[in-house]
Amino acid sequence: MGQLTLTGVKKRFEELEVIHGIDLDIKDGEFIVFVGPSGCGKSTLLRMICGLEEISAGDCLIDGTRVNDLPPVKRGIAMVFQSYALYPHMTVFENIAFPLRVEKMPKAELTDRVTRAASVLQLDSRLHQKPGNLSGGQRQRVAIGRAIVREPSIFLFDEPLSNLDAALRAEMRIELTALHQKLKATMIYVTHDQVEAMTMADRIVVLDAGRISQVGAPLELYHTPDNLFVAGFIGNPRMNFIPATCLATSATGTRVELATGGTLTIPATRANATPGMSLTLGIRPEHLTLAPADTTLTITPTVVERLGVNTVAYADLPPIGTLSALLPGSAPIAPAQPVTLSFKATDCHLFDDQGQAFTRHVDTVTPVPEVAGA
Amino acid sequence: MKKNAMINRYRWWEMVLMYLGIALFLFFILAPFIEGFLVSLKPLGLLFSTPYKFFPENGSFAAYRTMWDSVPGFGRYIFNSFFISTVITIVVLVLVVPASYAFARIPFPGTGALLGAFLAVNMFSGAVLLIPLFRLMRSYGLLNTYWAMIVPGVAFLIPTAIWLLQTYMRRIPKELDEAAYVDGASHVYILRRVILPLAMPGIIVVAITTFIGAYAQQFIFALTFNSKTEFMPLPIGLFAYFGRQEVVWNELMAASFVGIAPAMILIFALQRYLVAGLTAGAVKQ
């Protein structure tokens, strides 16, 4: 079993507090992704769960047992490091066998387990090579092999793919997801790459400067971000933010005036909203269209990127800085040629002056199926 | 490095200048050795002839034969030197490997202060401490034994060895230890199975420098703490060629070369281990 609970977990390095109280419940078999900008404390949090870093305050419970003072092995945890941390003087076989050698497993069972792990990871033919002779992807697989031989109930990954090239990363992403489905173990995966987070996670934990900003299924975070930070972090290119002023509120929507001109009623509400309050309207680049809709924005693109499947336009819009638009296919849009884009009120997000999101009254959230066995 | 890389291309006169420079420095370093070797080939009478001739006319290796007869104990002196240096090297390694691991990996209060103290100790030469050391040895009854040369030898070589090895160990990625720890390994297990094999080039460097250091520093300790001929190391043994009337220069030089030969052979044999690169592939770059 691999159920994990964090309650009020804090981390201080000397005087400096870097993790400010994390409460989190992770179900057995879940694939959880910690995501956040560099330096927000993802690695530190993972190392505390692992047992490499002391927990300054709060508790870490695994299957209901407090494990704060237990070493990693006793916690039933294995970790895959960002730099693969392979032993260069040992063969692939010995690298994978290392945890079993430590626990002095009988030879026959050890060989059996290592061979099985190697075949899962397609390393059979490499067992007698040294890590120095392997490619990046193969090294990463050896590191994963070393984690799976011990059959832990919780796997921890610290940015395991960040040093691979883009093609290999996409490949390993799929392999890891398949591995998770096969092992059905709990996996906690740290990354700063939101594509990895969106594609692999059952639930994403967005961290911001040592605090949890939001926890939710990938599409939940995409459709209903709780705050400006999550709204800006999830989605690529990032959401456009336009300053707005609250004109009127009702039970079903909020009427706002945009800093770029025009008024519209957005089907989102928040209890503390009052007329006159300065708000932020969020609209994702992919929700800007050339076809007419509820309201319009006229921009002059400075850069247009054509990716074939879609076209990204960037423009300077004085009050808000850079605005980006993601249009399908090869959209008829060119640099230095003014163009009018439209968007629907139902696609808009609203945030109050503290950056907290308004509740959207739109049916966009497609429920994500629950994890099997949860 | 590739030989034909642009950065390694020079004009002909640049090459000439470089080789001239190298030749000049090499000459200064090697001249005494060459001169010594030539002396060992000459008959004694020729050494004091005027005008002095650098190159022997009827040179022979006779001195390499006669040296064993004029000082019968010479073989024993070589053995003593070798034995003392070897024991010192082994003792230093046994002490320094775990100590360096601790300095490199286990944070404890006073790490910096201790390392600084080792450097400071290094600044005193053994000579300053000879009298207190002598009294110490006398009270422990170590005078006139092999230990009289081994114990101070070890003590004075440990600081440099720790500095060298702990610096080397710090360069081994810490994630390797962490990965081993996560897999349940203890400090001793990590040291034995992970750090030791990876630090081997560093350990060999330490072994060689310690051995050379032990070889070189024997003289002063042997002179002060030992008066028994059978325990004397090579540098003292060479004094035996200082006869009552004259110094047998050619045999002295021959003996010097024979004396350092075992050490030289050992160093050349170990040299290939000095090539690092064992850590390639440990972590992704």
Ligand SMILES: Nc1ncnc2c1ncn2[C@@H]1O[C@H](COP(=O)(O)OP(=O)(O)O)[C@@H](O)[C@H]1O
């Ligand atoms: N051993 C340490 N001593 C002091 N500060 C540390 C230590 N490890 C991490 N930090 C600090 O904690 C913060 C979070 O670091 P980290 O968890 O590595 O971030 P992330 O993995 O999200 O990039 C950073 O500001 C970092 O400087």
Ligand SMILES: [Mg+2]
């Ligand atoms: Mg990190």
